[in-house]
Amino acid sequence: MDKLLHISGSPHVHSDESVKKIMWSVVLSLVPAFLVSVYYFGLPVIILTAVSIGCCVLFEYLIQRFMLHQKPSVDDGSAVVTGLLLAFNVPSNLPIWIMVIGAIVAIGIAKMPFGGLGHNPFNPALVARVTLLIAFPVQMTSWPVPTPIWGFADAVTGPTTLGLIKEGGDLSQIPTYANMLLGQMGGSFGEVSAIALLIGAAFLLWKRIITWHIPVSFIATVFVVAGIFHLANPAEYVNPFIHLLSGGLILGACFMATDMVTSPTSPWGMIVFGCGCGLLTIIIRLFGAYPEGVSFSILLMNAVVPLINKGFKPKQFAH
Amino acid sequence: MSNNNNNSKLSILTKGFFRENPTLILVLGCCPTLAVTTSVTNALGMGAATTFVLLMSNMLISALKNIIPDKVRIPSYIVIIATFVSMIDLLIQGFLPSLSASLGVFIPLIVVNCIVLGRAEAFANKNTVFDSLLDGLGMGIGFTIALTLIGAIREILGSGSIMGFQFIPAEYHILIFVLAPGAFLVFGFVMAAVRFLVNKREEKKKHCAAE
Numbered sequence: 001m002d003k004l005l006h007i008s009g010s011p012h013v014h015s016d017e018s019v020k021k022i023m024w025s026v027v028l029s030l031v032p033a034f035l036v037s038v039y040y041f042g043l044p045v046i047i048l049t050a051v052s053i054g055c056c057v058l059f060e061y062l063i064q065r066f067m068l069h070q071k072p073s074v075d076d077g078s079a080v081v082t083g084l085l086l087a088f089n090v091p092s093n094l095p096i097w098i099m100v101i102g103a104i105v106a107i108g109i110a111k112m113p114f115g116g117l118g119h120n121p122f123n124p125a126l127v128a129r130v131t132l133l134i135a136f137p138v139q140m141t142s143w144p145v146p147t148p149i150w151g152f153a154d155a156v157t158g159p160t161t162l163g164l165i166k167e168g169g170d171l172s173q174i175p176t177y178a179n180m181l182l183g184q185m186g187g188s189f190g191e192v193s194a195i196a197l198l199i200g201a202a203f204l205l206w207k208r209i210i211t212w213h214i215p216v217s218f219i220a221t222v223f224v225v226a227g228i229f230h231l232a233n234p235a236e237y238v239n240p241f242i243h244l245l246s247g248g249l250i251l252g253a254c255f256m257a258t259d260m261v262t263s264p265t266s267p268w269g270m271i272v273f274g275c276g277c278g279l280l281t282i283i284i285r286l287f288g289a290y291p292e293g294v295s296f297s298i299l300l301m302n303a304v305v306p307l308i309n310k311g312f313k314p315k316q317f318a319h
Numbered sequence: 320m321s322n323n324n325n326n327s328k329l330s331i332l333t334k335g336f337f338r339e340n341p342t343l344i345l346v347l348g349c350c351p352t353l354a355v356t357t358s359v360t361n362a363l364g365m366g367a368a369t370t371f372v373l374l375m376s377n378m379l380i381s382a383l384k385n386i387i388p389d390k391v392r393i394p395s396y397i398v399i400i401a402t403f404v405s406m407i408d409l410l411i412q413g414f415l416p417s418l419s420a421s422l423g424v425f426i427p428l429i430v431v432n433c434i435v436l437g438r439a440e441a442f443a444n445k446n447t448v449f450d451s452l453l454d455g456l457g458m459g460i461g462f463t464i465a466l467t468l469i470g471a472i473r474e475i476l477g478s479g480s481i482m483g484f485q486f487i488p489a490e491y492h493i494l495i496f497v498l499a500p501g502a503f504l505v506f507g508f509v510m511a512a513v514r515f516l517v518n519k520r521e522e523k524k525k526h527c528a529a530e
Binding site: 101109131134135136137 | 493494495496498500501504
């Protein structure tokens, strides 16, 4: 039997890429940032991440099994990525029941009603994060001060860098660049360490799971626009480097905006998408009511992805 | 529709409850549905006011359907509806000032509620006065049911209370349900649930009829 020739239609050359592999690579790329968070914020990070991932997987399984009557496909790892990214976007002292509600929103509202993986127009983790931010404004904006020891020393809360700027607080309290790079600043626990996130992003770039277009155009737009405002009026607008390293910009640009399902398919489309995200982010940061605008801007740009895809259709071969 | 048997009269009344619920199935009157359902009290007040307007305007329009010239029927309907809305608005202002304060502009806005105008155009100007009365009452009750359902869910989750009686401590309130996004979410999920149940019942009926 092993001498039989297999005959099939094209394509004949396959890469060994699969949804499963991509998702687990993304999980792997987030591990450095996770370890840094554990170092700065301690045990609550592990608990919240476990709860978030566990609930996302569980709800996806239950919905597929008992509401849609499909064969559950939770082993593709997409729910794990959603859970991980959602956990990265909350402060480490968040009550666990709010994390569970976040998982319900991510899977039960943002993902499964649209048809599951590949059909959701908006990034599920971001929808959940924004919902939680609007639903629990107090709990979602009390940021524990990072204390690099093992323990439960998260009783002290302090402002985020962007919160300080927005409220016109004492700007001398802004962390140094070194601290911002390493992650010693207030914020959602996955977004603090720029270096760890960039290591993860480099891994994804090397694996060719993401391309440079969205992160680079996103971050460059924020940097350039913030730079123009800073040069025009240094007293009112802070240094663009602070905008670059604070808040969720790097996490958003490298891991959320690049979500394959909710971002454009063509390179030029990706650049337009990234520039739009960057522009909206900096507008919200400088003039909006919220101190941080990365999640809102990515969601807003997610909404126009179909239009971008239509506008930047690749030319047909031989036309 | 002109069938005089009691069963069809009853079905004119009850079809508005769920089967042809104006808010959840026909998706009419979304503006008040989204705007005033922050509490059960508001929802009941809005539902009762709209039911009154629907009932009265349906009856009067049905009675006048042969007198109103076809070309100016919409303005005439609006005048009739506006009359009843002004009446109920002044009554609420006079006797229930707190409800009037919390419903605000949405009582005068019943004039442009598409359920009222829709029933006038789709039902009252083709049917008898009594049928129109039943239709207006049924649709009004259906609207009230939908509003109360949405209002109850939003009040319990958002303010932890029902009819103003608080039973969930403040730290567990989910603010989004009091705000506009929560209204859209709850509206969508209630609509999905009711459609699911109605479809299931229809299928069952068809199944029974086939056997």
